[in-house]
Amino acid sequence: MSHPLHKDYAGAKLGMWLFLFTELILFSGLFLLYGAYLARYPHEFAAAGREMHLFFGTLNTAILITSSLLVAMAVTAIQRDERRTTLLLLGGTVLCAAVFLFNKYLEWSAEIGRGIYPGSPKLVAGPPGESVFYGLYYLTVGLHGLHVLVGGTLLTVVALRVRRGTIHGGDYVWLENGALYWHLVDLIWIFIFPLYYLIL
Amino acid sequence: MNPAEQNQTETGSFWNDTGRTGIAAWIFSTDHKRIGLLYFYSVLSFFLIAVVLGVLLRIELMAPGRTIMGPQAYNAVFTVHGVLMIFLFIIPGFPGSFGNLIMPIQIGARDVAFPRLNLFSWWLYIVGAAAIVTSLFTGGGPPDTGWTFYVPFSARTGTNVTLAVLGVFIVGFSSILTGVNFITTIHRLRAPGMTWKRLPLFVWSLYATAWVQILATPILGITLVLVIAERVLGAGLFDPGRGGDPIMFQHLFWIYSHPAVYIMILPAMGVVSEIIPVFARKPVFGYNMIAFSSLAIAAAGSLVWGHHMYTSGMSDTAILVFSFLTFIVAIPSAIKVFNWVSTLYKGSISLEAPMLFILSFILLFSIGGLTGLILGAAATDIHVHDTQFVVGHFHYTIFGGAGFTFFGAMHYWLPKFYGRRYAEKPAVIGWALMFVGFNITYFSMMVLGLKGMPRRYYDYLPEFAPLNLTSTIGSWILVGGLVLILVNLFRGLRSGDPVGQNPWGGATLEWSIPTPPPTENFSADPVVTHGPYDFKGAGIP
Numbered sequence: 001m002s003h004p005l006h007k008d009y010a011g012a013k014l015g016m017w018l019f020l021f022t023e024l025i026l027f028s029g030l031f032l033l034y035g036a037y038l039a040r041y042p043h044e045f046a047a048a049g050r051e052m053h054l055f056f057g058t059l060n061t062a063i064l065i066t067s068s069l070l071v072a073m074a075v076t077a078i079q080r081d082e083r084r085t086t087l088l089l090l091g092g093t094v095l096c097a098a099v100f101l102f103n104k105y106l107e108w109s110a111e112i113g114r115g116i117y118p119g120s121p122k123l124v125a126g127p128p129g130e131s132v133f134y135g136l137y138y139l140t141v142g143l144h145g146l147h148v149l150v151g152g153t154l155l156t157v158v159a160l161r162v163r164r165g166t167i168h169g170g171d172y173v174w175l176e177n178g179a180l181y182w183h184l185v186d187l188i189w190i191f192i193f194p195l196y197y198l199i200l
Numbered sequence: 201m202n203p204a205e206q207n208q209t210e211t212g213s214f215w216n217d218t219g220r221t222g223i224a225a226w227i228f229s230t231d232h233k234r235i236g237l238l239y240f241y242s243v244l245s246f247f248l249i250a251v252v253l254g255v256l257l258r259i260e261l262m263a264p265g266r267t268i269m270g271p272q273a274y275n276a277v278f279t280v281h282g283v284l285m286i287f288l289f290i291i292p293g294f295p296g297s298f299g300n301l302i303m304p305i306q307i308g309a310r311d312v313a314f315p316r317l318n319l320f321s322w323w324l325y326i327v328g329a330a331a332i333v334t335s336l337f338t339g340g341g342p343p344d345t346g347w348t349f350y351v352p353f354s355a356r357t358g359t360n361v362t363l364a365v366l367g368v369f370i371v372g373f374s375s376i377l378t379g380v381n382f383i384t385t386i387h388r389l390r391a392p393g394m395t396w397k398r399l400p401l402f403v404w405s406l407y408a409t410a411w412v413q414i415l416a417t418p419i420l421g422i423t424l425v426l427v428i429a430e431r432v433l434g435a436g437l438f439d440p441g442r443g444g445d446p447i448m449f450q451h452l453f454w455i456y457s458h459p460a461v462y463i464m465i466l467p468a469m470g471v472v473s474e475i476i477p478v479f480a481r482k483p484v485f486g487y488n489m490i491a492f493s494s495l496a497i498a499a500a501g502s503l504v505w506g507h508h509m510y511t512s513g514m515s516d517t518a519i520l521v522f523s524f525l526t527f528i529v530a531i532p533s534a535i536k537v538f539n540w541v542s543t544l545y546k547g548s549i550s551l552e553a554p555m556l557f558i559l560s561f562i563l564l565f566s567i568g569g570l571t572g573l574i575l576g577a578a579a580t581d582i583h584v585h586d587t588q589f590v591v592g593h594f595h596y597t598i599f600g601g602a603g604f605t606f607f608g609a610m611h612y613w614l615p616k617f618y619g620r621r622y623a624e625k626p627a628v629i630g631w632a633l634m635f636v637g638f639n640i641t642y643f644s645m646m647v648l649g650l651k652g653m654p655r656r657y658y659d660y661l662p663e664f665a666p667l668n669l670t671s672t673i674g675s676w677i678l679v680g681g682l683v684l685i686l687v688n689l690f691r692g693l694r695s696g697d698p699v700g701q702n703p704w705g706g707a708t709l710e711w712s713i714p715t716p717p718p719t720e721n722f723s724a725d726p727v728v729t730h731g732p733y734d735f736k737g738a739g740i741p
Binding site for chain 1: 313314317376377379380381383384387388389414415417418419421422423425426429433434435436437441442443444445448452455
């Protein structure tokens with residue numbers, strides 16, 4: 001029996017969407033804790049929230065939204081079979097990811113320098129709500145940062161495959177799924193940013 | 201039933217794939233049947249180890265005081281028994297083994313939607329299992345928290361909880377990927393004519409299970425990450441001294457772990473719905489309602505986690521709501537039981553080994569389900585919370601339910617893949633021993649619990665001695681039966697009588713292809729013209 005080449009784009013995208021749901025639910029556990037503890041410690045949360053570096057938060061939001069735009073444009077470019085443009089746009093996306101992580105490094109360094117990190121003596125001595133706030137902050141943003149790293153790596157692999165020609169205008173489901181993953185990373189940040197930096 | 205029709209020469213079967221040789225032909229194969237067997241033997245191995253641990257627990261409880269182990273060893277043994285049974289046997293058990301073996305064939309597909317992802321799932325399972333096994337022998341020794349990893353103890357104990365929890369996290373990831381794979385497969389790869397209403401009920405149950413796997417498992421993932429963060433970073437999110445709340449851990453843990461019992465039981469219910477019509481020689485009664493009730497159990501079961509926490513200090517309103525929702529789950533479960541019994545009514549019932557296991561499922565699961573209502577009602581739960589009653593109830597549902605069905609499925613489906621079958625008589629004797637031993641073991645536990653014996657204690661008051669001894673003797677009968685059926689089954693698969701294409705007279709697609717199945721299942725894409733239990737339509741007398 002000859003094995004027909006089985007390419008099921010709709011199937012591949014369905015699988016990716018299902019996987020993205022599981023990622024959302026993974027983060028939802030942390031958001032759930034945020035909600036429960038916010039209700040218990042509204043004042044401590046507000047006090048801690050005002051200490052956050054709004055500059056880094058805003059800058060990183062702008063960077064991530066730009067990167068999402070770039071990767072969406074990369075999908076359009078590959079549909080038109082413009083390989084060079086696709087590569088440039090993907091390179092831009094990965095660059096944004098790197099800058100995002102670099103900013104995160106600066107921001108965390110500043111905070112750790114002030115003695116704010118999970119289990120630090122300063123937090124242990126401080127009011128209990130602040131310790132919970134920063135504990136959640138580090139875990140949520142850390143997990144998100146890990147996803148930025150994974151997404152950046154994924155898009156790098158996709159870019160290499162575009163260059164080799166295994167992803168092209170007739171077969172680009174890998175790029176599309178990579179872009180979907182990147183949008184998820186962006187989307188989760190869109191929730192993290194207001195919750196930790198803005199509304200408190 | 202039917203004598204062997206024709207036995208296919210083994211050249212076309214999936215056993216004779218060309219390509220890789222030796223063990224590489226298995227551990228790197230993307231064929232769903234090979235992956236199914238990999239899963240089957242992996243989960244069975246962990247099951248057998250956990251059985252030995254369970255027997256050790258019963259021996260310790262044979263008499264009051266120290267019998268064969270001290271309190272610390274007892275804590276470690278019941279923890280590892282639970283972790284292996286839950287996370288390495290029964291959760292991956294049905295989807296991984298029989299789901300992989302049977303589901304693609306039943307929907308008329310050549311493989312699952314993502315064969316490489318399928319193999320990756322198995323590898324993740326093995327990596328997670330390796331981490332769990334390593335945790336027993338390294339660091340501070342085997343975890344002693346119970347399989348539930350409750351904080352604050354799990355955040356403080358010196359035993360190797362971190363590695364064990366990491367292992368469970370990885371196994372959970374494997375379970376998620378299986379779920380993603382199965383839902384995509386069932387949506388995309390059904391053969392022409394395989395409409396949703398012609399889907400075998402086992403596939404329906406796997407479909408509902410896969411949704412639970414996808415929607416609930418990530419919560420377990422994040423909860424376990426938080427436990428690791430407590431231990432490694434001292435994040436303090438569950439530490440009351442730092443503003444955290446241990447009850448939040450319990451909520452997050454049970455948001456996954458209650459739906460997880462439906463990951464264990466739903467596919468088993470699917471197997472029951474497959475086997476009963478075949479052995480009653482009647483189309484299944486109430487197909488739509490059985491399919492629908494699988495989804496209803498999956499949905500309602502996701503909203504009842506709080507019933508594990510009545511004594512935790514949760515608000516009375518929450519207890520009332522969770523208690524009410526818990527009772528709602530009984531409705532779709534009962535729908536299934538009534539439909540199975542109605543299928544049997546006036547059927548031409550053939551009492552062979554698979555059917556005996558399935559019939560005992562109905563009885564044992566009903567006992568487990570009804571005692572579940574005793575636990576689901578807040579007032580009675582306060583009395584029996586954390587007693588041996590809970591242990592008895594849980595084993596009635598999961599061992600008596602899912603476990604017995606797993607053995608039934610082994611007797612029903614494995615001959616199809618090996619082309620040979622077991623001897624009937626030892627299988628029936630083994631089943632009878634298991635059934636009797638099972639009831640002695642676990643019914644005693646429920647009575648002990650009602651009398652007030654707590655769970656997870658290596659010692660007890662003298663008045664509990666007679667029933668504990670009874671329970672321990674029951675466990676030996678149970679294991680005796682288990683050994684008998686396993687030896688008989690595997691001897692049969694190796695050198696028993698050959699079986700034909702359709703030894704039981706089933707109407708689902710797996711019985712329409714040669715035995716053992718060819719590599720890509722169907723020589724030509726099948727076109728489905730009849731329902732899964734339409735024996736006349738399938739031309740089966």
